[in-house]
Each structure stands twice: as C-alpha cells, then as structure tokens.
Amino acid sequence: METMGVEPEAEGGCHEEVEAAEGMEPADAEAAGGSQGAHHEVAPTGNPSSRVIVHVDLDCFYAQVEMISNPELKGKPLGVQQKYLVVTCNYEARHLGVTKLMNVREAKEKCPQLVLVNGEDLTRYREMSYKVTEVLEEFSPVVERLGFDENFVDVTAIVEKRLQQLPSDEHAAVSVSGHIYKEQSLNLHDISHLRLVVGSQIAAEMREAMHHQLGLTGCAGVASNKLLAKLVSGIFKPNQQTVLLPESCQDLIRSLNHIKEIPGIGYKTAKRLEALGISSIYDLQTFSSKILEKELGVSIAQRIQKLSFGEDNSPVTPSGPPQSFSEEDSFKKCSTEDDAKTKIAELLASLLNRVCQDGRKPHTMRLIIRRYSLEKHCSRESRQCPIPSHIIHKLGTGNYDVVTSMTDILMKLFRNMVNVKMPFHLTLLSVCFCNLKAPNTAKKGPIDYYLTPSISTSRSGKRAFKMNDTQLEDF
DNA sequence: TGGGGTTAT
DNA sequence: ATAACCC
Numbered sequence: 001m002e003t004m005g006v007e008p009e010a011e012g013g014c015h016e017e018v019e020a021a022e023g024m025e026p027a028d029a030e031a032a033g034g035s036q037g038a039h040h041e042v043a044p045t046g047n048p049s050s051r052v053i054v055h056v057d058l059d060c061f062y063a064q065v066e067m068i069s070n071p072e073l074k075g076k077p078l079g080v081q082q083k084y085l086v087v088t089c090n091y092e093a094r095h096l097g098v099t100k101l102m103n104v105r106e107a108k109e110k111c112p113q114l115v116l117v118n119g120e121d122l123t124r125y126r127e128m129s130y131k132v133t134e135v136l137e138e139f140s141p142v143v144e145r146l147g148f149d150e151n152f153v154d155v156t157a158i159v160e161k162r163l164q165q166l167p168s169d170e171h172a173a174v175s176v177s178g179h180i181y182k183e184q185s186l187n188l189h190d191i192s193h194l195r196l197v198v199g200s201q202i203a204a205e206m207r208e209a210m211h212h213q214l215g216l217t218g219c220a221g222v223a224s225n226k227l228l229a230k231l232v233s234g235i236f237k238p239n240q241q242t243v244l245l246p247e248s249c250q251d252l253i254r255s256l257n258h259i260k261e262i263p264g265i266g267y268k269t270a271k272r273l274e275a276l277g278i279s280s281i282y283d284l285q286t287f288s289s290k291i292l293e294k295e296l297g298v299s300i301a302q303r304i305q306k307l308s309f310g311e312d313n314s315p316v317t318p319s320g321p322p323q324s325f326s327e328e329d330s331f332k333k334c335s336t337e338d339d340a341k342t343k344i345a346e347l348l349a350s351l352l353n354r355v356c357q358d359g360r361k362p363h364t365m366r367l368i369i370r371r372y373s374l375e376k377h378c379s380r381e382s383r384q385c386p387i388p389s390h391i392i393h394k395l396g397t398g399n400y401d402v403v404t405s406m407t408d409i410l411m412k413l414f415r416n417m418v419n420v421k422m423p424f425h426l427t428l429l430s431v432c433f434c435n436l437k438a439p440n441t442a443k444k445g446p447i448d449y450y451l452t453p454s455i456s457t458s459r460s461g462k463r464a465f466k467m468n469d470t471q472l473e474d475f
Numbered sequence: 476t477g478g479g480g481t482t483a484t
Numbered sequence: 485a486t487a488a489c490c491c
Contacts, residue, residue: 061491082477101476122478147480147491266489299483300488319481328478366485382485430478 052199053316054153055229056206058218059238061149063090065128066117068215077111080119083330087119091238135209145319152226154316159198177204178241181232182248192246196222200243227312230263253310256281262307272296284308327351328430337420344410347431355433356396362433363387367413370428383413
C-alpha cells in the first residue's frame with residue numbers, strides 16, 4: 001500500500017472497465033525487469049497477481065494483554081487509559097457504549113462500572129506484539145507488522161506447496177474456513193477460489209496458533225492483496241475470519257462510504273481530494289487521472305486511484321527487527337530547562353534498557369518536542385545527531401556515565417531547538433534511537449575487515465547472556 | 476487524542 | 485528535518 005508498482009500488472013482482477021485509470025506508463029514496466037536484464041519478478045506460477053495475503057488483526061489488543069496479566073479483569077468492562085483517553089477497551093465495555101480514543105470522563109459517564117488500567121508503559125504490549133509476529137513467521141518468513149496489533153503474511157508459497165501435494169481429484173473436497181465475503185458461492189474448479197480457500201485454512205491455523213501459544217484472539221482477512229485482505233478482515237468482528245473471492249472485490253471496495261476509509265488515504269490527502277469534489281470511492285475511480293496527477297503528484301495520484309479500484313501491488317515487506325526505538329511523554333506543561341532535563345533523563349533510562357536488550361547499537365539519537373499551540377496542527381520539531389563512538393561502545397555495559405554524557409548531548413539538542421532564555425511551553429518530549437547496527441561492526445571502510453573480531457556476532461532475537469543496569473544493581 | 480511505529484521528500 | 489501514512 002505504500003510503494004509504486006514494481007510489477008508490470010495491477011492486482012485483484014476487479015477493475016470493471018471504469019474508463020478513468022489509464023494503467024501504468026511504459027516506464028514502469030521498463031523499471032520492473034529492464035535494468036537488471038534478468039526477468040525474475042514473475043512468480044513460479046507465471047502470474048504475479050495471484051498472491052494469497054492474510055491480514056491478522058488482534059481483538060482490542062492492549063485490553064487482551066491486560067486481561068492475561070490480571071485474569072480478574074475478565075468479564076468486566078475494561079478500558080486501557082493513556083493520560084485522559086481510553087485508547088482501547090474490551091467488548092464488554094464496547095457493548096456499554098465505550099469507544100476507542102474516548103475521553104475518560106465521557107467513558108465514565110456512559111459506563112460508571114468501567115474498570116480502567118493505565119497503559120502508558122507499552123513494554124508488555126510490545127513484547128506480546130513481537131511474540132505474535134514470531135508465531136506468524138513460523139508459517140512464512142514474509143510477515144509485515146502494522147502497528148502493534150496487525151500483521152500481513154504472504155502465504156502464496158505455502159498455498160502453492162499444499163496444492164502441489166494435493167491430487168487434482170481431491171480439489172473439490174477442500175473446504176473454506178470461516179466466512180466468505182457476501183456469501184459468494186464457491187467454485188473449487190476455479191483455481192483462484194481454490195487458492196484463497198487454502199489461504200483461509202492457513203489463516204485459521206494462524207489464529208489457532210496465536211490462541212494456543214499466546215492466549216490471544218483476533219480476526220483475519222484473506223484476499224489477493226494487502227488492501228483487500230485488510231478491508232475484509234474487519235467484516236466479521238471479534239475473533240472471526242473472512243475470505244474475499246475476486247468476483248466480490250468491487251462490492252467490498254464500494255461498500256466504503258468515504259475515501260478516507262481506504263488505508264493509505266489519510267487525513268491530509270482526504271482533505272485535498274474533498275477540495276476537488278471527490279468524496280466517494282466512485283468519485284475517485286472516475287476522476288480524471290491527468291488532473292489528479294497535477295493536483296497530488298504522479299506518485300500519490302496513481303497509487304490512490306488504483307487503491308480506489310481495490311488494486312494494490314505493494315509487496316508484503318518483512319519487518320524484521322525494529323528500525324528505531326523511542327519513548328515519549330506528553331503533559332500539560334513543561335516550561336523550565338530543569339524540568340525538561342528530568343523528563344529527558346527518564347525517557348533515556350527506559351530507552352537504554354530497551355536498546356541493551358535488543359543487542360544492536362544505535363548510531364543516531366534524536367530529540368523531539370511539541371510546543372503548546374491553540375491550533376490543531378500541533379506538529380513536532382526534532383534535532384538529531386550521531387552518537388559518539390566511544391559512547392556506542394559502552395552501551396549495554398552498565399556504565400553510568402553513558403547516561404550523563406547522553407543526557408548532556410540531548411540537552412544540547414534541546415537548547416538548539418528551544419531558546420531557554422525566552423519563555424517556552426512544551427506539551428511533549430520524546431527521545432528516539434535509530435540507525436541501528438549490528439554490534440561490533442566498525443565504522444566501515446577497507447580496513448574494517450582487520451578490525452572486526454571473528455567472535456561474538458550475537459543475533460538480536462534470542463540474545464546471549466548480557467547484564468543490564470538493573471541486574472548489576474543486585475551485586 | 477496517546478505512545479508508539481514506517482517511508483518518502 | 486519534516487511531512488505524510490499506519491495502529
């Protein structure tokens with residue numbers, strides 16, 4: 001859903017001849033295979049559009065984690081609170097009128113029995129989230145995370161393998177798992193139906209694995225691309241799954257009441273489209289491509305117009321380990337340098353623990369602020385800098401003065417953004433570590449080879465025993 | 476609107 | 485460094 005086409009053909013097979021979209025320019029087809037000479041982008045089946053994608057979406061994830069931590073919460077209406085918001089809640093609470101991102105006051109008015117737990121520390125959610133991804137990676141390594149509670153899995157290869165093991169005369173005995181969108185009738189002699197049905201069985205196995213290994217429930221959607229898999233996963237809502245057959249693709253995309261409901265069309269783009277008189281899916285499908293390209297740029301215009309037809313050729317990109325770690329805190333007011341320093345030091349302490357457990361070393365650090373403003377456009381400002389190599393090497397050693405020197409650096413970034421001699425009013429501070437590199441990797445260059453010790457190339461997943469600060473305190 | 480994340484420009 | 489997108 002993010003990148004422009006690398007593949008020569010659009011997917012989904014549901015473009016019912018609405019004359020607007022002009023397809024891809026020759027340049028795109030050239031870029032696909034031309035420069036490398038070898039034409040290997042076509043899948044073994046010979047058809048790049050016949051993928052089978054599963055979207056897995058956990059039910060009210062934070063609330064589920066809390067109920068696992070404290071089983072006494074089960075059966076009660078439960079909300080997870082961050083500052084004055086109920087960021088998510090279980091279905092008991094939803095039946096009583098509580099919604100996601102509802103104000104705590106409003107939620108308590110609607111539902112006085114609501115139990116609230118604080119969810120500002122994401123540690124347990126993050127850990128459980130990665131366990132879910134690991135369970136899914138056992139089915140196929142091609143797993144893309146979207147937030148903490150959603151994953152895309154490309155199961156095309158597994159489907160192919162199972163079909164090859166299956167004698168043709170047994171195809172008709174294959175049965176779907178879960179719902180079929182719009183209860184469309186199945187034709188197992190149609191290879192696309194058959195593949196998606198096998199996909200539905202894999203999705204069911206994934207949900208079962210999540211439930212048995214982690215105690216979590218969730219929804220799944222099965223379709224021929226990420227957009228459609230994501231849209232269809234939400235059709236039957238808690239703890240159910242749905243498969244979309246190609247003939248119902250147009251019905252699904254047209255069931256959306258507004259363009260903003262298309263994942264990939266956010267607040268800004270929706271506003272720009274509305275200014276052009278585009279508000280329904282049909283409006284976007286039939287709008288002039290040329291004008292849209294001039295208004296939004298070729299890249300965005302072509303991508304979102306394809307999305308409006310249910311076409312999405314973006315690959316499932318394996319997420320792997322995180323590219324960045326950050327900790328943030330929001331508050332009513334921070335207006336002194338000392339207050340900022342205290343808050344920054346807290347964020348840093350948590351981050352150092354996390355980065356130590358990961359095993360990789362960040363080479364860049366960033367400080368982010370949000371200034372108080374009456375406007376809704378509360379955007380953030382940031383400054384970043386390289387982390388000095390002598391500090392990088394001390395990371396994870398429990399060396400106390402890394403905290404001191406990093407805090408000093410962060411305060412320099414702070415003073416670079418905020419004139420502390422003038423009054424200021426901040427509502428958020430955040431510290432981010434990024435540019436993560438494998439440990440013991442020297443700076444680069446031809447002599448890197450001589451400097452790199454042949455031992456200890458620890459992997460990020462299950463790390464070798466290493467002491468962190470809190471463990472050292474026990475001595 | 477929280478406390479995170481990603482990619483593109 | 486910012487802006488857009490996602491949850």
